[in-house]
Amino acid sequence: MQNQHTTGSIAEKPVSIIYRWLGDRIFLTVVVALGLSIILLAGAMAWVLTGESGMALKEFGVIGFLTGTTWDPGVQFRFGALPFIAGTLITSVLALAIAFYPAVAVAIFIAEYAPRWLGYIIENLVHLIAAVPSVVIGIWGIFVFAPWMRDTFYFPLYEWAANHQPSLLPVLGSPIGYGMATAIIILALMIIPFTTALTRDAIRQVPKEQREAARALGATKWEMIRMAVIPYSRGGIMAGAILSFGRAIGETMAVAMLIGNNNNFPFSVMGPAATMPSVIVNEFREAVGNLHLSSLMAIGLVLFVISLIVNLIAAYVTRKLSITGGQSI
Amino acid sequence: MYDISDIKEKAGDQIDGTSGTSGSDKRTEGPATIRMETKDLTVKYGEVTGVRNISLPVYNQKATALIGPSGCGKSTFLRALNRMHDLTRNAVISGEVLLDGKNIYHPKVNPVVIRRKIGMVFQKPTPFPTMSIFDNVVAGLRLVGIRDKNLLNEVCERALRQAALWDEVKDRLSSAGGSISGGQQQRLSIARALAIDPEVILMDEPTSSLDPLSSSKIEELIHELKEKYAIVIVTHNMQQAARVSDYTAFFYLGELVEFGPTDQLFTNPVHQRTEEYLTGKFG
Amino acid sequence: MKTLRQRNIRDYFMVGLLYVSTIVVLTPLIIIIGYVIVNGISSINIDFFTQELGSPARAMQGRPTGLVHTILGTLVVDSLALIIAAPLGLGAGVMLSEYPDHKLNPLLRVMNDTLNGMPAILKGLLAFALVVKPMGAFSGLAGGVALAFVMIPIIARSTESALMTIPWSIREAGLAIGLPRWRVVLSTVMPAARTGLVTGFLIAFARAAGEAAPLMFTSFGNNYLPNRWTGMIFGPVDTLPQRLYSLAISPYKEWHAMGWAAGVVLLVFVLGLFITGRVLTRQKFKV
Numbered sequence: 001m002q003n004q005h006t007t008g009s010i011a012e013k014p015v016s017i018i019y020r021w022l023g024d025r026i027f028l029t030v031v032v033a034l035g036l037s038i039i040l041l042a043g044a045m046a047w048v049l050t051g052e053s054g055m056a057l058k059e060f061g062v063i064g065f066l067t068g069t070t071w072d073p074g075v076q077f078r079f080g081a082l083p084f085i086a087g088t089l090i091t092s093v094l095a096l097a098i099a100f101y102p103a104v105a106v107a108i109f110i111a112e113y114a115p116r117w118l119g120y121i122i123e124n125l126v127h128l129i130a131a132v133p134s135v136v137i138g139i140w141g142i143f144v145f146a147p148w149m150r151d152t153f154y155f156p157l158y159e160w161a162a163n164h165q166p167s168l169l170p171v172l173g174s175p176i177g178y179g180m181a182t183a184i185i186i187l188a189l190m191i192i193p194f195t196t197a198l199t200r201d202a203i204r205q206v207p208k209e210q211r212e213a214a215r216a217l218g219a220t221k222w223e224m225i226r227m228a229v230i231p232y233s234r235g236g237i238m239a240g241a242i243l244s245f246g247r248a249i250g251e252t253m254a255v256a257m258l259i260g261n262n263n264n265f266p267f268s269v270m271g272p273a274a275t276m277p278s279v280i281v282n283e284f285r286e287a288v289g290n291l292h293l294s295s296l297m298a299i300g301l302v303l304f305v306i307s308l309i310v311n312l313i314a315a316y317v318t319r320k321l322s323i324t325g326g327q328s329i
Numbered sequence: 330m331y332d333i334s335d336i337k338e339k340a341g342d343q344i345d346g347t348s349g350t351s352g353s354d355k356r357t358e359g360p361a362t363i364r365m366e367t368k369d370l371t372v373k374y375g376e377v378t379g380v381r382n383i384s385l386p387v388y389n390q391k392a393t394a395l396i397g398p399s400g401c402g403k404s405t406f407l408r409a410l411n412r413m414h415d416l417t418r419n420a421v422i423s424g425e426v427l428l429d430g431k432n433i434y435h436p437k438v439n440p441v442v443i444r445r446k447i448g449m450v451f452q453k454p455t456p457f458p459t460m461s462i463f464d465n466v467v468a469g470l471r472l473v474g475i476r477d478k479n480l481l482n483e484v485c486e487r488a489l490r491q492a493a494l495w496d497e498v499k500d501r502l503s504s505a506g507g508s509i510s511g512g513q514q515q516r517l518s519i520a521r522a523l524a525i526d527p528e529v530i531l532m533d534e535p536t537s538s539l540d541p542l543s544s545s546k547i548e549e550l551i552h553e554l555k556e557k558y559a560i561v562i563v564t565h566n567m568q569q570a571a572r573v574s575d576y577t578a579f580f581y582l583g584e585l586v587e588f589g590p591t592d593q594l595f596t597n598p599v600h601q602r603t604e605e606y607l608t609g610k611f612g
Numbered sequence: 613m614k615t616l617r618q619r620n621i622r623d624y625f626m627v628g629l630l631y632v633s634t635i636v637v638l639t640p641l642i643i644i645i646g647y648v649i650v651n652g653i654s655s656i657n658i659d660f661f662t663q664e665l666g667s668p669a670r671a672m673q674g675r676p677t678g679l680v681h682t683i684l685g686t687l688v689v690d691s692l693a694l695i696i697a698a699p700l701g702l703g704a705g706v707m708l709s710e711y712p713d714h715k716l717n718p719l720l721r722v723m724n725d726t727l728n729g730m731p732a733i734l735k736g737l738l739a740f741a742l743v744v745k746p747m748g749a750f751s752g753l754a755g756g757v758a759l760a761f762v763m764i765p766i767i768a769r770s771t772e773s774a775l776m777t778i779p780w781s782i783r784e785a786g787l788a789i790g791l792p793r794w795r796v797v798l799s800t801v802m803p804a805a806r807t808g809l810v811t812g813f814l815i816a817f818a819r820a821a822g823e824a825a826p827l828m829f830t831s832f833g834n835n836y837l838p839n840r841w842t843g844m845i846f847g848p849v850d851t852l853p854q855r856l857y858s859l860a861i862s863p864y865k866e867w868h869a870m871g872w873a874a875g876v877v878l879l880v881f882v883l884g885l886f887i888t889g890r891v892l893t894r895q896k897f898k899v
Contacts, residue, residue, distance in 0.1 A: 027794030031711065034703020035720045038764060042723035045734060048741045105633035113630055116418070122638070124890070129641045131886045132879065133822025135856045139875045140644045142860050143868065189644075192637055213455035213518070215416060217469040217525065218445035220619055222626040227468060231459035243729070250731025252825040253857060277733045277825065284740075284829045300737045304730065311729035442616065474614030 045304065053298030055291060065298055071263040073283065079295035081276075081302055083265050088275040088303075090267070091180065091255065092248035095187035096195075100241055103195035110196075111203040112225060123200060130193035138257035141186050142178075146258060149185075150177030154270050173271020178260035180273045186258055187248050195244040202236025203229060235321025239314045246310040250303070252277035276303045364389040364559040365410065365447075365529055370424035372405050372414060379405035380583045382424070387529065392551055392560040394574035394591065396567060398611065401580040403563045407531050410561065411447040412440040428529070445469070447529045448522030453538050454514030456506030456521075463502040465517055469525035484524050492520035493550050512543025519550065530554065532562040536569065548573050567607060571595050579603045645879070652876025655869040660877075665835045665850070671866035679874055681837040685752065685849040686881075689831055690821050692756025692845070697763035697820075698813065704764070705771020705812075710783075710797050728765035735761035736826030744830060752849035755831025762823055763816040770812025774805040807892050814889030822882045824853030833858060852878045 017023075056079055057065055068080015106126070110119045154175030161168040173179060206229050214228040230237070260272025261282055267273040274282075276299050287293045365387035372379040380402035387393050387410075395403040405414075412433060414420035425432045433443045456465050464471075466485045475481065485502070489495040494516040498509065506517060515535060522530060532551075536544035551573045554560060564570050570577050571591060578588040579602075587594060587603045598604045605611060663678030671677045704720060711717065739758035744750055778801050786796035802809065827833075832848040833855060843849075852874055859871035 021792075023794045024792050027797070028711070031703050031707045032714065032716065034700050035707035035716060037700055038704045038727065038768060039716070039720055039723045041761065041764070042727045044742070045727070045730065045738050048738055049734070052737075052741055102633045102637045105630050106637050109630040109634045113627060122634070125638065125642075127890070128883060128886065129645070131818060131822070131882060132645065133824070133853055133882055135822070135824045135853045135860075136648055136875050136879050137644060139856060139860045139871055140647050143872075144647055189640055193641070196637075209451055209453050209455045210457065212413060212416065212449075213451060213457070213521075214468075215413065216411065216444055216449035216451075217472065217521065218441050219472055220441050220623045222623045223472055223619070225626075227472075228457060231457060234459065246729055250733065252731065252733045253853070257857065257860060277731060280733055280737070281825055281828050284737075285832070297737060297741075300734055304734055307730055307734075308726060311726060314729075315725070439616065441619075473619070 049297060049301040049304050053294055053301045055294035056298040059291060065295070066302070069265050071279070073287065073289065073292045073295075077289065077291055079291065079298075081295075081299055083263060083267070084274055084276045084279050084299055085302060085306075086265075087180075087259070087267060087273045088249055088277070088306075091184050091187055091259070091273075091275055092245055094184045095191060095248045096241060096245045098184065098188035099192045099195055099244065103192045103244075104199050104237060106192070106196045107199035107203060108225060108229075110200055112221070112229070123197075126193045126196050126200075130197060134190070134251060134253040135257075137186060137190055138254035141182065141254055141258045145186065146177035146182050149182055150175055154181075158270070171268055173268025175270050176260065176272070178258055179269075179271045180259065180267055181270050183255050183259040183273070183275075186254050187251055190251060190254060191244045191248050194247055195240055198240025198243060199233075199237050202233035202240060205236060206232045235318055238321060239318040242310060242314040242317060246307055246314065249310065250277060250307055252281055256281045276300075361391065362389045363387065364429065365561075366427045367406075367410070368425040368427065370406070370409055370426060371422070372402075372409050373421045373423075374417070375419045375421075378583055379420075380409070380580070380585075383585045385578055385585060385588055387559050387561055388576060389559050390555055390557065391575040392555045392562060392573050393576040393578065394570035395561065395563045395578050395580060396565070396570050396606075397580035397586075398606065399565060402583040403578075403580045404533055405583075406580065407533055407561060407563050410529070410531055411444050411449055413444075413449070415440050445525050446527055447531060448525065448527035449531045450515070450519050450522055450533065450535050452534045454511055454518050456509075456514050456517050458505065458507040460506050461503045462498050462506055462509070462517060465506040466520050466524050468521060488520040488524035489517075491523050491554065492516045493546065493553070494520055510543070512539050512546060515539060515543065515547060516550065519547075519554075523554075527558065529559045529561065532560065534563050534565060537565065544569075567595075579606065581606070648872065648875045648879055651872040652874075652879070655873040656876065660870070660873050664837050665855075665870075667835065668862070668864050668867065671864060671870070677866075677870070679850070679852070679855060679870065679877075681834065682850040682852055682855045682874070683877070684837070685831070685834070685844060686821070686852045688844045689752050689755040689759060689827070689849060689851050690817065692753060693759035693763055693820055694813070694817055696756060696760035697767055697816065700760075701764045701767025701812075701816070702771055702809075704768035705775060706797060706802075708768065708772040709775035710793075710801070724765045724768050727761070728769065731825070732762050732823045733825040736828065736830055739826065739830045747846075749846070750830065750832035750848040752831050752845045752847070755827045755849060755851060758826035758830040759820040759823060762820040762826060766816035766819060767812055770815060771809055774808025774812060775801055777808060778804045811889040811893045814885050814892070818882050818885035818889065821885065822853060822878065824851075824857050827851050827854040828857075852881070 060068060060079065065079065065081055066085070067082055068078065069082050070076065070078045070080050071083060072078050106122070110123050110126075114122060154177060158169070158172060158175040161172055210228040210232055211224055214224040219227055255275055256278035259274060259278055261274050261278060262272035263274050263279065280296050280299055283292070284296050287296060363386045367383050367385050370383045371381050383406055395407060397403050408414055409422055410426060414422055422434060426434055428443070428446065432438070457468065460468065463485055466488050467475075467481045470481060470484060486495060486499075489498065494513060497513060498517075507514070509517065519535075536547050539547065548569065551560060551562065555575075562570075562573065574591045576589065577591045577594045579586045579594065579600075581602055587598060587600045589599075594603065595607060598607060659676040660678040661683065662680055663676045664681050665677050665679060666675075704724060707714060708717060708721060708724075736758045738761060739754050743754035743757050747754070782800060782804065783796050786800045787793070791800075831851055831854070834848045834850045838844055838847050838849070856871055856874040856878060859867045859874060862868070
């Protein structure tokens with residue numbers, strides 16, 4: 001009797017409006033508003049960069065700006081983006097080319113060969129190194145790596161070329177230590193942990209059954225990796241490589257500190273060059289003319305578009321090449 | 330030029346120092362010769378015992394079914410027969426597994442070679458998804474460096490016919506291994522195991538992920554295959570064991586409770602446990 | 613036909629190659645960290661934490677200089693960034709995870725990933741256009757906004773995955789006893805996922821704290837402590853990564869040494885946050 005009475009009174013108790021429908025309404029509205037602001041933010045980036053670069057693009061034309069090879073903020077006030085686009089693409093492609101195989105090798109080593117404790121240590125170390133700020137790598141590059149490269153490789157190479165193959169000198173460029181080659185090597189070192197981590201994640205997705213199927217056919221360990229592990233994870237590995245490339249494109253500080261900052265074509269192997277992020281970081285603070293600022297914004301817009309394309313390709317590759325439930329798509 | 334017997338001979342070469350001649354002619358001997366045998370086989374995972382002191386024969390040209398409630402160790406036992414436990418980090422194996430009288434756990438024996446003689450088919454179909462059907466079937470041959478196109482074609486057709494898949498896929502051998510149905514994928518996995526011409530075929534619940542129609546096809550296939558090979562099949566399905574096998578072993582809690590000819594074990598079990606399991610009192 | 617011997621040799625060769633690659637890759641990376649720590653610690657002294665930088669002359673004449681204003685500025689700017697980014701990232705993460713059927717969801721996911729994939733320097737340009745230009749001055753606030761842009765997509769992503777680890781059955785249990793959705797999310801799901809949420813914040817914070825590029829033309833830099841604390845927010849402010857860059861490219865030897873010191877402080881700060889975050893989640897998995 002009494003029990004029934006209590007239950008009845010709780011059920012009949014009026015529930016506050018917050019608990020009926022208003023609370024959910026408010027909550028959803030707030031959450032959607034916050035989500036929407038991120039959408040707007042991404043849109044704002046495109047909008048702002050386009051708007052701010054309007055002056056430069058109008059002055060030189062889109063094609064003219066993209067293909068212009070002169071960057072002269074001092075005398076002619078002419079701005080062309082080609083040296084920086086080229087600098088960015090060359091450094092990033094070569095850095096990825098250097099980094100890719102070693103990075104994948106480390107991932108395979110962690111996943112397949114290292115004893116569990118060692119794999120655990122290396123994996124965490126890789127994540128840790130990936131978190132080291134770019135400027136910290138940069139300071140090591142400026143004071144240790146670049147001078148060392150200059151004394152160990154660039155000078156001897158330059159001397160040899162001067163004595164034996166003078167025609168190579170313009171290709172090699174001046175051996176000051178700060179230049180394309182140094183930037184590429186540092187960039188490669190910086191993206192290796194990133195590529196390794198993504199490859200490791202891709203390998204993690206390979207089902208046990210695939211490995212066992214290969215071993216049951218009498219595959220040796222390496223044959224199993226070639227037969228079951230790498231093909232199965234190739235989508236993830238490819239996407240990881242592309243994302244690393246995107247990372248290299250946007251990498252700013254260490255490159256700006258090491259590439260030597262030469263805004264003019266032609267670039268040489270060891271000589272100074274520039275990339276899109278490096279020119280922005282170097283000149284934006286000191287830019288006075290509106291056209292100069294607008295041109296730097298336009299460089300930012302180009303960087304935005306290229307990064308966007310790279311990210312979209314990575315997403316496409318992941319979807320296209322990924323394997324779900326043992327069935328290929 | 331190579332032919333099939335050539336492969337087998339070379340495969341024979343690959344078996345370590347312990348064996349001189351192996352394989353070929355034993356299949357024509359009497360129907361109930363012993364092909365494999367375990368002696369006091371124990372598998373432990375760290376401190377946990379998977380199976381304990383199993384002694385069991387595997388007869389040539391017969392199918393042997395391993396049954397028992399889940400967790401009874403039947404799969405653990407099966408995987409010990411081709412040294413798949415080598416891939417598990419903390420698995421420890423004691424006792425002997427004899428193939429044609431030679432212990433496959435002898436330190437000089439290379440598990441890679443053993444696994445080519447003792448093929449395995451898994452619970453889930455495992456075609457390599459990025460390879461074509463053709464490449465899947467001949468994957469085991471390519472491993473040992475066989476490049477001869479004619480030989481590969483020949484072996485592929487033979488294996489697919491043996492796996493009763495040839496007619497269904499002969500027109501699309503170059504499409505992806507994952508593009509066919511689950512049942513076909515499982516027969517593809519069987520064809521892949523048959524292509525390297527093993528002596529024994531281990532099957533770990535090969536029909537458990539398939540629909541009834543595909544399952545019955547696999548069962549028919551087992552009937553045909555045991556004309557030629559020794560087959561060990563783990564199944565959780567007692568009817569299946571009764572239908573396909575000549576011998577049945579009943580496992581319980583990591584031990585072999587009873588082993589005998591299938592008719593006998595099913596109609597007249599010796600142990601009470603076996604009877605209780607067969608009549609559905611537990612499991 | 614390959615013999616087993618040939619195949620084994622290939623296997624050994626590949627294993628060797630993998631070992632060598634791993635060593636070759638990890639050695640320089642460890643050397644970098646080692647160099648920064650050794651050089652940095654030997655350059656650190658008490659002045660580093662108590663004095664302002666001042667003009668280059670101050671260092672060259674051997675008067676005490678340090679980066680106290682930089683350290684304070686970093687804390688202010690990074691905190692501002694977190695204050696701005698936390699609600700946005702959290703809200704977006706909740707939307708991604710708790711309202712999977714909302715029609716804006718796919719768009720949000722794409723936009724968030726896009727934002728995450730954008731170079732940090734572009735986030736600096738955006739903050740320059742949105743904050744510095746209208747305000748007419750470089751400021752700590754602008755720097756905070758720029759770093760918030762770095763943090764937001766990371767927090768959104770980590771919040772989503774932290775909330776996703778909580779099984780749906782827990783939400784259903786809450787709804788089944790008559791709790792409204794918002795109550796279930798706020799008092800059941802989010803507390804259950806709190807370690808994951810905190811880790812996400814820490815990782816995002818660590819990432820942003822190491823960024824120099826977006827700060828170069830937002831918080832700009834400053835050799836002195838501002839006269840009033842509001843100067844930290846509304847005036848140009850020094851931050852460690854940006855100061856480290858300026859010191860490293862400066863022509864003064866004394867400043868180079870201070871650069872190493874700034875490097876080790878930044879490294880310890882960033883990696884400390886990062887490790888804390890990782891350790892937190894690992895404990896969660898253990899329990």
